[in-house]
Every structure is written in C-alpha cells, then in structure tokens.
Amino acid sequence: MNKTAIAVTLASALALSACSKKAPEELPPPPQTTTPTPSGPPPQTGPIPGSQAHFAQAMQGRDTIYFDTDQYNIDPEDQAALRQQAQYMQQYADIRATIEGHADERGTREYNLALGERRATAARNYLVSLGISPDRLNTVSYGKERPIALGSDQASWARNRRAVTVILN
C-alpha cells in the first residue's frame, strides 16, 4: 500500500469515527478470508495481489458501504470507501468487480430487490466517476435474501443495508 492510500485510510477512519450517525453501531466483522493485521504495509506473503482475498484484506472493511433505510445516496463516508476501492482497481488495472446490493429484512421482497439494485448501481456510478471503466464493474441485487447480520434489530438492519464490492478472480 502506498502512502496516499494510507493517508486516505486514516482520513476516512477519522471521518468514520467523527460522523457515524448512519454507520452501524459496530463495524461489520472482517470478511472471513481476512486475518487481523496491524496498521502498516501489508505483509509480503499472503493473498495474491489483485485477488478478492487481497482486496478484502486491503480494504479493511471498506469493501462495503452502508445506507440509511430506503436510501441509496453515497455520502462522504461512502465516498471515502469507494475512493479506496477505486485506487485499488487502478493499481490492479486488469481486475473486474461485481457490486452486490442488499437491503434489510424490513421491506417487501420485490421492492428490496429493486432497492438493492439501486444501491449497487449508485456505488458503481461513483466508481465510474472516479475513473474506473464501467466495463470492469457489474451489479447484482440480492434484496433482503442474503443478510450478513442475522438479528432483527436496528444494528443488524444497518449492517444489512449495504453494497459490497467483490473482485472477480
């Protein structure tokens, strides 16, 4: 990871702690492929650079952005995460990604499919605005069908209203 990326990471981490009004109360657990790493440059050994495992590790949770109920706008916190994703995709210029859009369980099934698509598209459009070719990005909505947080409470719903960027290996 270069210096700029680290700076962005720190800046967005600060932003996250400073204005976490809509962020989940607790950050989602890191993806299962990630091993906890202290801050600093990634180890020389580990996931293959440009792979989904490497991406997830490098993003440290910022492979996912979160939304308010029924909303799909990209707020400054999401922008910081997406900038970090874009930088990664610029560094590994041949990789492609799918953005998975999700909704919480407190809505009707069909609408949530459309809402998940709208959220994934919002994230995709922002990445495109940062210079990522649209040919490298596609979207899929899972509506409320694939929750990551399994409770029926506000904190779980906040974690489930999300768009997750996944590198296609």
Add this chain to the structure above:
Amino acid sequence: MNIRTLFLSVGLCVLAAPAFAQDAGQAPAGAQPVEVPNLEDEGLVGTVTDESAWQDLGIAIPAFATNSNQPTAANAQGTGALGLELGRVVYNDLRNNGLFRPVGPDALPRPAYPEITAPTWGAWQGRSAEMLVQGYVRANADGGLTVGCYLYDVQLQQELVREGWVVTAADWRRAAHKCADLVYSRLSGESPFFDSKIAYIAETGPKGNRVKRLAIMDSDGANHRFITNGQATALTPRYSPDYSKIVYLSYLNGYPRIFVYDIGTGRQTLVTESQNPTMAPRWSPDGKWILYSMATGGNTDIYRVSASGGGTSQRLTDTPGIDIGGSYSPDGSKIVFESDRSGSQQIYVMDADGGNQRRISFFGGRAATPEWSPRGDQIAFTHIAGDLRVAVMSPSGGGMRYLTNNWQDEAPTWAPNGRIVQFFRTAPNSGETSIWQVDLTGRNERRLNTPVGASDPAWGPVLP
C-alpha cells in the same frame, strides 16, 4: 320416485360420458363433469343474504359409499377406504376454511350405497344436521373413478344439488374438492375455490444461507411437489391462468432473471433477453401477457411482453424511481402497481397500456405488493408502518382495512373467488417463513401445512 332407478340413471349417464384422456404429461387433468346440477330448487339461495346465516349451518359429511369395494390406484385398501378419505377431504376443506359447522366422517355413521340417493332423514335430523353431504365412489374399468356428490337439506328432506365427476385415480382428491366447491357455492352463493393450486417458495436452512426452491401444492396442501432443486435461489412465482406454466425469478446464472417454466416439458425460457435484472413477474387474466419489472441503471420500470414469446417488450412506466409489480383488474383493462416516485412505496393504478397513472394509496405509511381481487372489488396489499401487515382497500383507494396484525406479513394472493387472502409471515430473528391465510372479514386466520418453510404464495384459478 324410485331411488334405485334414479341412481342407476345417474350411473348410466356417468358411464356414457367420454373417459377423460389420461395425460402422461404433468399438466393438471381436468375433472369431467358428467351431470349438470339440478337447478330445480332455488329456495335456499334466495334465503342466503347474510354471511353469518350460512356460516352457522350444521353440515354432516359422512364417508362416501361404494357400490363394491374394488381395488384402485387411489387407495391401497380399495374404494371403500377411499370413500372415507373423500369424505375427510370435503370435511377438511370446509372446516379448515372456517366455513359452516361441518361434522366429518370420523364422527358419523357411514351410509350404505343405496342410501346415497335416499338419505335416512330421521337419523340425520337426530344429529341436528341442517345439511347433509353424501357421495359415492366407483372404480371404472379403465382404472379411473366416478365420484358422485349430493347435497341435501335435512329439514326440507330435499335434494339441493348433485354432481358427478370422472377422474383419474391420481386425481381423486380433485373430485372431493369439486364436491366441497359444490356445497360451498350452493349454500353461500359464492364462487368455488377449493379445486385450485398454489405455487410458492419452499425455504430451508439458516437465515444467513437460506435455500429457496420453487414448489407447488393443491389448495389444501396435498400433492406437494418441489420444482427446482435449490441450487439457484428462486423467488416470486405465479401460475399461468391455465396452470401450464409458472413464471418466476431465478438466480440460475448468478443474476436475478424472470423465467417462464413449462410444467409439462420442464423447459424454461427467459422472459426477455436483456442483460438487465428482471423481477416481479405477473400474468394477465387471459394469459396473453406477462408483466415484469426491469432495472436499468438502478431505475426500475414495469414492462409487458406477449406470453407466447418472441415479442417486443413494451415499457409501461417511465418515472424516475422504482416502479414494480403489477396486478391486472379481472377484465384486464387496468393494472395496479407499486411505485416510490412520490418518495416512498405507494400504490398506483394505470390503464393496461400504461396510460392514466394515478396514485390511490393515501393513508400514511408505505403500501406495497398490490393484488387485484378476482372479483374486482378489492385490492389486497402490504402496508408498511414499522410492522408489515396485509390490508385491503377498494380500487379507488378507499375503505383501507387491515386483515392481519403481526410482525411481518407480506405479499397477499387471492383465492380464486376473492373471499380469502393468503400471504407469508416472517418470524423475527430466525427469519422463518410460513404461509397463512385469512378471510376477508379478518377472521379464520390459519397457517398452511407445508413440509418446510414457505413464502411467496401464488394462488391459481379454479381448475376447469
């Protein structure tokens, strides 16, 4: 009247009827009516003006008789045992739907074959039965069955209606449903609904990794069958009006797309070749059109396409936001649908070609998944205000009324006669789903028996 002769004449009529073609395919076989109902007596219909009046009728439903116990593919113990099962199906149809005050064959003496057309009035009057349903079953030489169904007014000592059907052994339950429909229609003045099927999504596995399969069953939960194997998530099925196809959403190739599944051949085709996600499929009442919703650049609109395939899709909505779903009025002239163009999910009506779009839901909260009653007089929908509840309103948006009150009830579907609504209920935390039904009065709420979790019920029309 010579009862024996009457009975024999019925029997002759039955034998003279052409045998129903035994379709090797999966398409549902039609039960062949072999006798027109006796319309001589119109007395009772004229008196049934109040629902509560007919609901209180005590109906005795003893086991069906058989002329002689014959082997049949429908029951390992022969037509005698099958007669008991027929009575039970009729009884359970009425009882489970909160109709009348039925007493079933397990609590009643079994009439002998000659009594079917000559009830022993005194015995039934002594049981305070106001109505009596008797029937018979006979094995036919071709392996099929002939089932007769008779409804009597015990007080008047009079036959009200009778009908008979020739069915394949595999379809024996349909004859019982037809009998229950006959009784229900004659006494309530309502249209029949028991002889119908339901498509739904069978759900298994934990909330975080749920398997969702397309499945079908009869209206009473019998003849259950999984259609898909669960490798691809399946959602939101709808039976075609003739039951030959099911349109539904599948993640077959990793992305949500609407497929038209042919029940007879098992083949399925994409509703449109577009690369965009497609959702929320619906049939027109005449089966000629399929509605679907498609997202383009995050914006979802409703389209219609000819159900015969190969045609060009026509876009019906074009506002920014999510326009989704859609349900035709019974005459096919209008479509009720859902849109968040005002900022939140609300219900709108448009002409079938997309014209004259106007919002009809103005009662606070959000309103989703509208379904037009087959009678045309009501729209069922999901009301969202914290909890999700099933409600109904008139097609102009008036008279909004809740039918359920639970944590999460959604996606109503109508019984073919528009008197009962099914929906699915999700439990908090576990996310377990189940199909329930409730009648239009909000009473008689009950859970349907399904082998596993169940969601997205879609009730089809009465079988021919």
